[in-house]
Amino acid sequence: MAATLPTFYTYPLAFNPAKAKLALEECNIKYVEKKIDILSGQSLEPWYIKLNPSGWAPTLVVGENILCESAEIVKWADSQSPLGGDKVDRDFIDEWVGKVDAWNGNLFAAAFGGAAGVLKFSAEHKIKVAQAQAKKNPDLAEVYQKKIESIKTTIDEPTDKAKAEANKSQLVTLLDEAESRLASSSFLAGEEYSIADVIFTPCLQRIPQVKLDKELIEPRANIKKYWASLKKRPSYKKVFGVQDSPISAVGIALPALAKVCTRSTLRTELDHESASQNGKIISAVILNNLP
Structure with missing residues (x-):
C-alpha cells in the first residue's frame, strides 16, 4: 500500500x-x-x-x-531532502533559522502597514468566534480561552511605538548580517541555496508589501541583488504569486470578508472606497492578522 x-x-x-x-x-x-x-x-x-x-x-x-x-x-x-548538502554551513543554518523565526513579521506588517483599525475589527470577530466555540465545545474551553488571550495581545501591539521600533530594529540587524554574508557568497550559507534562504525569503517579501524597500533593501547592494535572484526561482512564484498580485489576493480574501463584515462601520468604509482602495483594505486585513 x-x-x-x-x-x-x-x-x-x-x-x-x-x-x-x-x-x-x-x-x-x-x-x-x-x-x-x-x-x-x-x-x-x-x-x-x-x-x-x-x-x-x-x-x-x-x-x-x-x-x-x-x-x-x-x-x-x-x-x-537537505538543501545544499554538505556544501553549506550547517552550524550557521541552525543559528540563522532560530534568529529569523524569532522575528515577528506580522507585527512588522501591522505596525508599518497602517491598518490598526481593521486589525482591531478582525481580532474582535475572532474573539467572538472563539467564545462561541468554547460554549459549544466545553471540552476545548481551556484551549479556546488561551486562543482568546493570544488574540487580545495582538490588538494593541501595532500602535505601541516602542515595540514597533524594536521589531524594525530586529529586522535591520538580520538585514545587516545577511548583507555582510552575501558579500562573499551567493547565498546565506554558502554558494548553494539552503533553508537559511528559505526562511529569510518571506521576511524580504514583507518589506515591499509595506513600502519600505527603498529604505531597507535598496541601500544594501548585496541584498538587492540576492532578492532579485530569489524572486526568479520557480518556487517563489508558486508560494508568493497570489500575495504579489492584488487581484488574486482580493479574490481569495473577499469570500472571507463577506463573512466577517457584519458591522456597519467596516461596511461603510468599504462602500465609500474605490475598487483599488478596497484591495488595500483587504491586503491590510491580511497583512495585519495572518501568521
Missing part, C-alpha cells in the same frame, strides 16, 4: 505558512495542500483546533506526527 502523502494546512496570503510551503517546494516534498481560512475563523473550528491548538497556520500532518510551527516544518522538509 502506498504511503499517505503529508497534509499541509495553509492560507495563501499568510506569512508563516509561506516559510513552510517554500521549504516543501524547494525540497521537492510531495504533499496534499488544504486551505484553512484564518480570516473568517475557520481555523477556530474544533476539528482544526484539535490538530493545532494555536488556531493558526501552518500545520503539517505526516502520518501520526503533527507539526504546528513553520520552523519545525522547514527543518523537517530539509531533513527529508
Whole structure:
C-alpha cells in the first residue's frame, strides 16, 4: 500500500505558512495542500483546533506526527531532502533559522502597514468566534480561552511605538548580517541555496508589501541583488504569486470578508472606497492578522 502523502494546512496570503510551503517546494516534498481560512475563523473550528491548538497556520500532518510551527516544518522538509548538502554551513543554518523565526513579521506588517483599525475589527470577530466555540465545545474551553488571550495581545501591539521600533530594529540587524554574508557568497550559507534562504525569503517579501524597500533593501547592494535572484526561482512564484498580485489576493480574501463584515462601520468604509482602495483594505486585513 502506498504511503499517505503529508497534509499541509495553509492560507495563501499568510506569512508563516509561506516559510513552510517554500521549504516543501524547494525540497521537492510531495504533499496534499488544504486551505484553512484564518480570516473568517475557520481555523477556530474544533476539528482544526484539535490538530493545532494555536488556531493558526501552518500545520503539517505526516502520518501520526503533527507539526504546528513553520520552523519545525522547514527543518523537517530539509531533513527529508537537505538543501545544499554538505556544501553549506550547517552550524550557521541552525543559528540563522532560530534568529529569523524569532522575528515577528506580522507585527512588522501591522505596525508599518497602517491598518490598526481593521486589525482591531478582525481580532474582535475572532474573539467572538472563539467564545462561541468554547460554549459549544466545553471540552476545548481551556484551549479556546488561551486562543482568546493570544488574540487580545495582538490588538494593541501595532500602535505601541516602542515595540514597533524594536521589531524594525530586529529586522535591520538580520538585514545587516545577511548583507555582510552575501558579500562573499551567493547565498546565506554558502554558494548553494539552503533553508537559511528559505526562511529569510518571506521576511524580504514583507518589506515591499509595506513600502519600505527603498529604505531597507535598496541601500544594501548585496541584498538587492540576492532578492532579485530569489524572486526568479520557480518556487517563489508558486508560494508568493497570489500575495504579489492584488487581484488574486482580493479574490481569495473577499469570500472571507463577506463573512466577517457584519458591522456597519467596516461596511461603510468599504462602500465609500474605490475598487483599488478596497484591495488595500483587504491586503491590510491580511497583512495585519495572518501568521
